[in-house]
Amino acid sequence: MRVLLIAVNQEKAPYAVAPLGAAQLLSVLEAEGHTVEFLDLGFVTRLRSRIREVIGRFQPRLIGLSIRNLDNCQYARPCTYHQQARRIVDIIKAETEAPIIIGGGAVSVLPGELAEYLGVNYAAVGEGENLLPAFIRALENQSNPAVIPGLLVRSAQGLCMQPPSFAVEPDRLPLYAYDRIDYKRYFRRGGYIGLQTKRGCAFHCIYCNYPTLEGRRIRLRSPRQCVDDMERMVKDTGLRDFFFTDSVFNWPTSHAMAICEELIRRRLGIRWVAYCNPLDLDADMAAAFKGAGCVGVELGLDAVTDEMLRNMGKGFTRNDIARTYRALNNAGLPFAVFLLFGGPGDSFGNMQESQRLLKEFGKANAVFASLGIRIYPDAPIYQTALQEGRLSVQEELLQPVYYLSTALEADALAGLDRLARREATWSTPADWNSLIVNLVQRFLGRMRVIPNWKDIEAYGAYLRRQC
Template sequence: MKVLLVATNREQSPYPVAPLGVLCVAATAKAAGHEVEFLDLGLALAPPTALQQALEVNEFQVVAFGIRNLDNCWAFAPRSYFNGVQELAGIVRHHFKGPLILGGSGFSVSPRGWMQRLKADYGVIGEGERTFPELLARLEAGQSPEGIEGVVIARKSDVPPTFLPSKSVERLVELPLPAHDLCRYTGYVKHGGFVSVQTKRGCPFKCSYCIYPHLEGRRYRLRPPEQVAEEIELVAKQSNMRDFFFVDSVFNDPRKHALAICAELSRRKLPIRWNAFCNPVGFDAELARAMAQAGCSGVEFGLDVATPKMLEALDKPFDQEEIRIALRAARDAGLPFAIYLLFGGPGETWADIEETQTFLNGCASANAVFATYGLRIYEGTTLAGTAVREGQLSPDHDLFEPAYYLSPGLAENTNTKLDYIARRRAEWSSPVDWCRPVTRWGQKMTVLLNVRPQWKYMRGYGGLMRRKTQ
């Protein structure tokens, strides 16, 4: 079949993210013998026009949307991505008479919500590498897709769409490498982005608000280090790219697998630099040195909270001592690192936030600390149950629309108070900063100067952003 795969994500802040998921599905669809055309709207100047032109000059049999996120997950400036995707769906319906298929992580979070609002024909929940080609085969043969695990089928009238639960790909090594050749990475890197790479899928942790285990499962499925390094080497040579990001939920766990990835990259001596999301679990001096030797240029620690009370409240898998060890290890290995804090969880007060800053002041100093508030509530998470019990959310609330949990203890003058605390440290920033023109100007300058990671010198220029105060 002739298929148009559309990457719909247009978010540019803090930098555009290359559409890895769509490239993975494109690779398996091509391997199954389908003719695939890829339309990346991430950097398009006029996305609706680009889509319309693609539909007018080609005769596709199927159009499929990759939807990365529901919204921007920012409580201080919430923005849903639905309207943008709805506009694109309208163009498809006007210029194309065949089936419209939805997929991607953003779709998988709320498949019924997307299907009912966009009136799409089919949807693919979860990992699409096996499901999407199977759906295409059924459509090509004129057969019903009933019974395919993870396929959502539209129904007439207001009957909710039905589907069977999706099934994960057990052996990731059997999948073809993502179709990186379809993506124009130069534009992404030019605007501060990276080539995205996965070393595994799944997350065994039980953070109360997190949707990752629902999307990828609670058990790790690891890719062989040799295959990961081969993928990076291939992209580096064919596309002349050197900036990569490991987009695993947590790169450093399992620790043994992370060490093996680093060893393989070091063995190949690839001229690359890469970043990764990490948490403190098992992040020690040995791993930090291995990452630095393998070309790591920055680590992003998703701590969210750092006091014993709040670590327990959010079901975090690490404690304060592990935080100290991880931050010290990164510093001693010469790895720039940023810390992400997400305040507002159950029972949190301003005293807890003060305690968090005091604790981090006693740890190895980060290059940047990004502090925000409000936890996006997703269906099926522990936090959703807490919000209902506390009356912050009704049991029948439609979580397709952005909804955030915020502890009553932080509900008054949240922006102002958090910014006041952040201003004490040059490396800290708050939502007030992120909306200021001077911050956007500084971000553009780091991109122009090819600073990687962008936050590397936050501590140095924080004073210019009126960060430090008495």
């Protein structure tokens, strides 16, 4: 079948992120013998004419839209992106009657709401590698698609959906179609080559919707296969900077260590960054990371005190954080810490204590502190918010709703900003949203200074005076 895959651009989204999911589906569909045209709207300015031109020339029988983001998840300055997706759907509908199926991170989070808002009849929840070929078969055979796991069907009778199966085995997947992504352009905007080494996350953070996106069962792509993929992409593109897009790269530990060993053995000269968890990030792992080309670790701590770590369901303690600080500093690995204040039981006193503790643990290159938890229907915090009467079941979550502990409701943002001003490495949404910081980030991206947060201390204080 002739399938047009469109990766919806997020004009105002932070960072330039290549459409990994859509490119993965492209390679799967081509392997099954379909003819696929790929349109990444990431850098397209004249949307209407570009979409019209492609549809006119290619005459697709099916259009798949990959929608990554709902919004920027920032309580301080919320910005929603679904309006852009609607504009694109309207342009498509004016050109063709081919069925439209939507998928991607944003769709998995709120499939019914997005299908209604966009006026499309098919939405995919979770991974698309089995779902999309099955959907095409159903269209070709004129059979009922409503039985396909993970597919939401919208009809005159309402919405009906089968739960997703999360049955994809990463090792069986062909490498995603990196050659159809204009990576050089993404690199000029500070981007990386993305690579996923596994699916699933076994942790239970109270605000997290990742189980809806990838499931809980951890499914690995073998270390050898991952490094084969990297080697191939380096050879073909000449680019060497990677971002491991796993929710937690260093878990399971043995998998992360095996990838490092393979990278060390092959000496590919690769630089990489990954999200990590402090649970098992000790001296041995830090040394392996360093040897394998890691240039930055992004630590998703959210909280620091044991009480708030427990309340947020993080599964590690402040002692684990202290050990990871020591290990990363001793290995000379740059790292950034991500904090998320405002969870159940949080208070200004806890924010101050968190800052004191982190200082005691040592030095991080950057600390990104934000406030307010975006509520998603499948995350445990949704139930807490309902029980506490902060949300009603009818609440429209396409417009972001944030959880904020009662003790932090008044003046919390200003309080966080004041706290951040005490440390040159700390920043808050007030900094990230400033024009000058964004210009500096763009410049660093263009110069390929990665990760762009590693020298924040050097210019952070100066930038603050300008903001």
